[in-house]
Amino acid sequence: xxxxxxxTGGFSTRRRSPRPARAASFPAELLDEITSHLEAFAAxxxxxxxxxxxxGGQLRRSNFRDDWVKARKAAGVTAELHFHDLRHTGDTxxxxxxxxxxxxxxxxxxxxxxxxxxxQHMTSDRDRAIADRLGSMIRKTRGGTDA
Numbered sequence: 001x002x003x004x005x006x007x008t009g010g011f012s013t014r015r016r017s018p019r020p021a022r023a024a025s026f027p028a029e030l031l032d033e034i035t036s037h038l039e040a041f042a043a044x045x046x047x048x049x050x051x052x053x054x055x056g057g058q059l060r061r062s063n064f065r066d067d068w069v070k071a072r073k074a075a076g077v078t079a080e081l082h083f084h085d086l087r088h089t090g091d092t093x094x095x096x097x098x099x100x101x102x103x104x105x106x107x108x109x110x111x112x113x114x115x116x117x118x119x120q121h122m123t124s125d126r127d128r129a130i131a132d133r134l135g136s137m138i139r140k141t142r143g144g145t146d147a
Contacts, residue, residue: 024107037050038050043056053067054067064083068083087108088118088119091104091107091108091116091119092119092120094107094119095119095120096125096126101113101116101117101120102116104116104119104120
């Protein structure tokens with residue numbers, strides 16, 4: 001992720017591929033936390049990396065692991081949690097919040113629906129919401145009221 005744009009609630013991301021950068025919005029409720037992170041830990045400027053190594057350089061697999069393990073332990077998170085799991089969680093939450101397959105594809109930067117479908121898990125909350133909505137449709141069709 002590059003280029004903090006806290007006024008608009010998002011980031012611009014550069015891809016390793018030739019595709020152009022894309023915007024990634026975030027909830028306004030996270031603005032204070034993201035601003036604090038950017039001020040304390042990110043490289044400066046619009047093109048600065050949001051996550052940098054201990055010396056301010058670009059993160060690489062070879063210099064990231066130790067920092068990840070240290071942060072994970074400080075947060076009290078299990079060793080089974082991998083960094084990529086955070087992306088998976090974020091995209092699953094976006095799906096649960098109602099993002100369509102196409103919207104997930106755009107947020108993740110994928111060109112096929114296959115990857116986006118991985119994040120569209122059925123949760124018990126969504127299952128209940130779907131059942132409740134179907135019940136509402138049935139009641140309306142039968143001429144009943146929808147409370």
